[in-house]
Amino acid sequence: MKARSVNLCNNKEAASRLRRAGLRPTRQRLAVARLLLDGRDRHISAEQLRDELRAKGETMALATVYNCLHQFESAGLLRPVHAAGEAVLYDTNLREHHHFLDVETGELTDIDPAMVSLPSLPDAPEGFETESIELTVRLRRR
Amino acid sequence: MKARSVNLCNNKEAASRLRRAGLRPTRQRLAVARLLLDGRDRHISAEQLRDELRAKGETMALATVYNCLHQFESAGLLRPVHAAGEAVLYDTNLREHHHFLDVETGELTDIDPAMVSLPSLPDAPEGFETESIELTVRLRRR
DNA sequence: TCTGCAGTTTGGAATTATTCTAAAACTCTT
DNA sequence: AAGAGTTTTAGAATAATTCCAAACTGCAGA
Numbered sequence: 436m437k438a439r440s441v442n443l444c445n446n447k448e449a450a451s452r453l454r455r456a457g458l459r460p461t462r463q464r465l466a467v468a469r470l471l472l473d474g475r476d477r478h479i480s481a482e483q484l485r486d487e488l489r490a491k492g493e494t495m496a497l498a499t500v501y502n503c504l505h506q507f508e509s510a511g512l513l514r515p516v517h518a519a520g521e522a523v524l525y526d527t528n529l530r531e532h533h534h535f536l537d538v539e540t541g542e543l544t545d546i547d548p549a550m551v552s553l554p555s556l557p558d559a560p561e562g563f564e565t566e567s568i569e570l571t572v573r574l575r576r577r
Numbered sequence: 578m579k580a581r582s583v584n585l586c587n588n589k590e591a592a593s594r595l596r597r598a599g600l601r602p603t604r605q606r607l608a609v610a611r612l613l614l615d616g617r618d619r620h621i622s623a624e625q626l627r628d629e630l631r632a633k634g635e636t637m638a639l640a641t642v643y644n645c646l647h648q649f650e651s652a653g654l655l656r657p658v659h660a661a662g663e664a665v666l667y668d669t670n671l672r673e674h675h676h677f678l679d680v681e682t683g684e685l686t687d688i689d690p691a692m693v694s695l696p697s698l699p700d701a702p703e704g705f706e707t708e709s710i711e712l713t714v715r716l717r718r719r
Numbered sequence: 720t721c722t723g724c725a726g727t728t729t730g731g732a733a734t735t736a737t738t739c740t741a742a743a744a745c746t747c748t749t
Numbered sequence: 750a751a752g753a754g755t756t757t758t759a760g761a762a763t764a765a766t767t768c769c770a771a772a773c774t775g776c777a778g779a
Contacts, residue, residue, distance in 0.1 A: 459775065461727065481765080496729045501766065518660040518711055521737090522765060535701070538708060550699035556714070557692035559677070563716040566680060569660055570712045572698070574705040601746065603756065623737080638758045643737065663766090664736060 456510035466493040467503045472512060476528040478519075478543040518571040519543055533570035546572065598652035608635040609645045614654060618670040620661070620685040660713035661685055675712035688714065 449468040450460035458464055466488055471479065479487075485500045504525050507513040513525045516534065520541030533551055535544040551570065559565045591610040592602035600606055608630055613621065621629075627642045646667050649655040655667040658676065662683030675693055677686040693712065701707045 459726070461775075463728070498730080498767080499728055502728080518713065535699075535705075537705070544702070546699050550697060551695065552697065553693065553695070553712075555692060555694065557677075557688050559714070559716050560686070562719055563677075563679070564719045566715040566717040568712070568714050570695075570710070571660065572701070572710050573708040574701055575708040577704055577706045601755070603745075605757070624735095638760095640738080640759080641757055644757080 456507075456512055458506055458510055463493075463495045463499050464503055464506070466491070466495070467500075467507070468512075471507070471525070471527050476526075476545060478516060478524040478526050478534075480522040480524050482522070484525075514567070516543060516569065516571075518569050531568075533572070535572050535574050538573050538575055546570075598649075598654055600648055600652055605635075605637045605641050606645055606648070608633070608637070609642075609649070610654075613649070613667070613669050618668075618687060620658060620666040620668050620676075622664040622666050624664070626667075656709070658685060658711065658713075660711050673710075675714070677714050677716050680715050680717055688712075 446460075446465050446469075449465045449472070452472060453460040453464055453468055467484065470484070470487055470491070471477070481497065481500045481504060484504070485495070485497055488495060488500070504513065504515075508515055508525070511529070513527060514529060516524045516526050518534070519536055520538070522541070524541075524543055526543075528545060530548070532548045533546040535546055536542070537544075553568070553570070556565075556568065588602075588607050588611075591607045591614070594614060595602040595606055595610055609626065612626070612629060612633070613619070623639065623642045623646060626646070627637070627639055630637060630642070646655065646657075650657055650667070653671070655669060656671060658666045658668050660676070661678055662680070664683070666683075666685055668685075670687060672690070674690045675688040677688055678684070679686075695710070695712070698707075698710070
């Protein structure tokens with residue numbers, strides 16, 4: 436019985452996932468894929484990712500981490516969230532959903548999509564198309 | 578018949594507005610107030626503001642521009658919008674509303690509040706309170 | 720298997736937005 | 750006009766990210 440989430444525990448699966456996305460499976464991209472594309476919903480910054488990789492023994496230049504994140508984004512494997520603190524966070528949850536943001540820590544939490552409905556979204560103005568929609572509820576410790 | 582928008586064409590009115598907000602009316606704050614608190618709805622960054630001030634013959638340190646913006650924000654005279662490009666933009670429109678963002682230029686445009694309704698906003702998690710809500714529709718030139 | 724080249728990675732410098740700092744310049748009250 | 754407490758300022762410092770040119774690597778073909 437296979438779960439919906441793809442398990443990229445080994446390089447073979449990660450590699451084919453990358454190839455399907457049009458990315459050459461380099462050592463660095465494989466490491467990132469195994470860490471981020473395992474089906475868990477998370478939000479991670481470039482620096483956090485670098486640290487987690489390092490903890491797994493995969494050190495790579497910060498520029499490479501940024502490169503990977505951008506490539507994964509273009510390939511539709513990750514979605515950037517801009518409204519967060521200072522740094523851009525990458526969201527492994529590709530379903531439509533929204534976020535709580537703890538403005539103190541910068542931490543993001545998914546909002547259950549059932550809790551919010553956007554019944555009437557305005558059409559994009561002439562000459563534009565909607566790239567994405569971000570609803571962020573900024574939270575402060577009470 | 579006075580319009581709803583306060584006209585801060587002269588320093589007297591700007592000064593009293595600042596005092597009411599608990600801010601000492603310094604030359605720099607007066608200049609910013611006259612430029613931003615005239616009732617027009619706009620979105621402006623620190624650098625843009627500095628340039629507009631300079632164009633009016635009011636030069637001031639960029640640090641002062643940032644100071645002013647923060648103080649105006651704390652005083653409830655401006656609202657920061659974070660979801661925009663790289664820089665924080667300050668919104669002179671204090672009514673609840675949302676934004677289109679041109680991701681190319683970073684330009685924000687208000688979304689008519691009648692066009693969007695957020696019927697069921699999720700409650701803030703235990704121990705938190707909602708500071709603000711930002712709905713941003715990111716646009717790309719077609 | 721070997722080779723070459725386009726595609727990748729890398730460290731460090733460069734950029735951008737913003738904050739910090741300590742000193743000089745104000746504002747307000749007395 | 751003087752003192753105290755605020756503000757402003759220029760420039761240094763920080764943080765996230767991008768740029769760069771050189772070194773490296775995956776893979777297609779000989």
